[in-house]
Amino acid sequence: MGSPFEGNFVAGHAAAASVAFVLSSSLTHPLDTLKTLLQVGAGPKQKLSISQVLDRARSVSGIAGLYNGLGWSTMAMVSGMGARFGVFEILSAFYTDGREDTYVYVSEAMLAGIAAGAIEAVVRTPSELVKHRKQAASTSNSSILRTIKSWPDSTSIVSKFLPRYTSDVKAWSHTVGLLSSLPTNHSNLDAALKLYPWMLTGSGRPPLASFVNGPSDIVSLEGWSALWRGLRAGIARDCFYGGFFFAVWQFLHIGMLTWKALDMVPPPRSINEVGPVSPLASSLAAGFSGVVAAAASHPFDTAKTRLQCIVEPKYISMERKFLKWKASGNWIERVAGLSPADRNLLLRGIGLRMACSGVASFTLVATYLLAVKHLL
Known part of the structure; x- marks a missing residue:
């Protein structure tokens, strides 16, 4: 054949x-x-x-x-x-x-x-x-992206983002309002913060390259x-x-x-x-x-x-x-x-x-x- x-x-x-x-x-x-x-x-x-x-x-x-x-x-x-x-x-x-x-x-x-x-x-x-x-x-290890819970548990969220930081829900809400376009009473802060990955480091620095590894993520964050x-x-x-x-x-x-x-x-x-x-x-x-x-x-x-x-x-x-x-x-x-x-x-x-x-x-x-x- x-x-x-x-x-x-x-x-x-x-x-x-x-x-x-x-x-x-x-x-x-x-x-x-x-x-x-x-x-x-x-x-x-x-x-x-x-x-x-x-x-x-x-x-x-x-x-x-x-x-x-x-x-x-x-x-x-x-x-x-x-x-x-x-x-x-x-x-x-x-x-x-x-x-x-x-x-x-x-x-x-x-x-x-x-x-x-x-x-x-x-x-x-x-x-x-x-x-x-x-x-x-x-x-x-990207487990931090999977361990964040939801907006009602704001105290644990702040403690995970900012180690050794005394939680203040009002201050945290005000910071979110200043640094992003999110309303302070946002119903799903977990998903919304993932649109602003540099906030996940707790230091204002950009995230690791391993967290921004998809074409859509790269274009969205870096252009x-x-x-x-x-x-x-x-x-x-x-x-x-x-x-x-x-x-x-x-x-x-x-x-x-x-x-x-x-x-x-x-x-x-x-x-x-x-x-x-x-x-x-x-x-x-x-x-x-x-x-x-x-x-x-x-x-x-x-x-x-x-x-x-x-x-x-x-x-x-x-x-x-x-x-x-x-x-x-x-x-x-x-x-x-x-x-x-x-x-x-x-x-x-x-x-x-x-x-x-x-x-x-x-x-x-x-x-x-x-x-x-x-x-x-």
């Missing part, structure tokens, strides 16, 4: 790519979650180990917590890699137009990868923001622009990643073709006559390229992850615009979106990200080539 995609070239490749994306994302997402938690949980005087992060995640949400945000991770991978490889193929066709050989040079592959990385960052940033918030929630928070660091990261990934992959690919040509009789007149390399060799080259690219771009990945796990309400952003607030740090840090406070933390989780990127790249290419072979 023939393949259902036989004779339908586009549908077959789309199906193969879908299988490859889902499998690659599913295999590497736990590693990516641990990497994110290491980056977010790091501080000047706090450097958590992988075992500590894993124990915390297991105690709060179990092993299933490592798969928080899997759907958003897959969406980010599909959109990001689709943009990356799509732009790269377009630029490669431009480079090789009119040439006898259809292979781009290593320098051209790096330039095309840099351009593809910039487009990839813009496309995948919103999905990555939600993914990082979901991952951060795997080690956060639409928050979906692209960390974009500058993301562009720097994906430009470095795309440039190194395609340059190393093209270098290895040309090297394998040259090695294969040595055993051919008669010797090929051009690289086009050598033929394709084996799927295993191509997959290994992609995996190694992913490891190198992840190592080169990791500082920007840490900066982007930490930025996206900071909750910044709309009123704070508005105040900064009115006051013409300028980011601190040297000009490289300001342009790339790096925080001076994170200078000693930028390499946190680099081993996990290298492993994650290598496994994802190998799995993606190997699954895609295998699926194409069977479907078409």
Whole structure:
């Protein structure tokens, strides 16, 4: 019985790519979650180990917590890699137009990868923001949101919101009237306060990122622009990643073709006559390229992850615009979106990200080539 995609070239490749994306994302997402938690949980005087992060995640949400945000991770991978490889193929066709050989040079592959990385960052940033918030929630206990009772028991509510505070119902009612649009005789203060999450901390500070992890919550509290928070660091990261990934992959690919040509009789007149390399060799080259690219771009990945796990309400952003607030740090840090406070933390989780990127790249290419072979 023939393949259902036989004779339908586009549908077959789309199906193969879908299988490859889902499998690659599913295999590497736990590693990516641990990497994110290491980056977010790091501080000047706090450097958590992988075992500590894993124990915390297991105690709060179990092993299933490592798969928080899997759907958003897959969406980010599909959109990001689709943009990356799509732009790269377009630029490669431009480079090789009119040439006898259809292979781009290593320098051209790096330039095309840099351009593809910039487009990839813009496309995948919103999905990555939600993914990082979901991952951060795997080690956060949100039981406070479920233990709040109702308005009649106002004394216990105040004591939960404000520890060591002497309850005063009249003062509390007046505060609610000043800080929100709620009437003082609101019938359901429990549900209404959840619309103003920063009040749940009892200190006037914004809530943790783990409490604001849904698209509607993010847009409501932080505005639409928050979906692209960390974009500058993301562009720097994906430009470095795309440039190194395609340059190393093209270098290895040309090297394998040259090695294969040595055993051919008669010797090929051009690289086009050598033929394709084996799927295993191509997959290994992609995996190694992913490891190198992840190592080169990791500082920007840490900066982007930490930025996206900071909750910044709309009123704070508005105040900064009115006051013409300028980011601190040297000009490289300001342009790339790096925080001076994170200078000693930028390499946190680099081993996990290298492993994650290598496994994802190998799995993606190997699954895609295998699926194409069977479907078409």
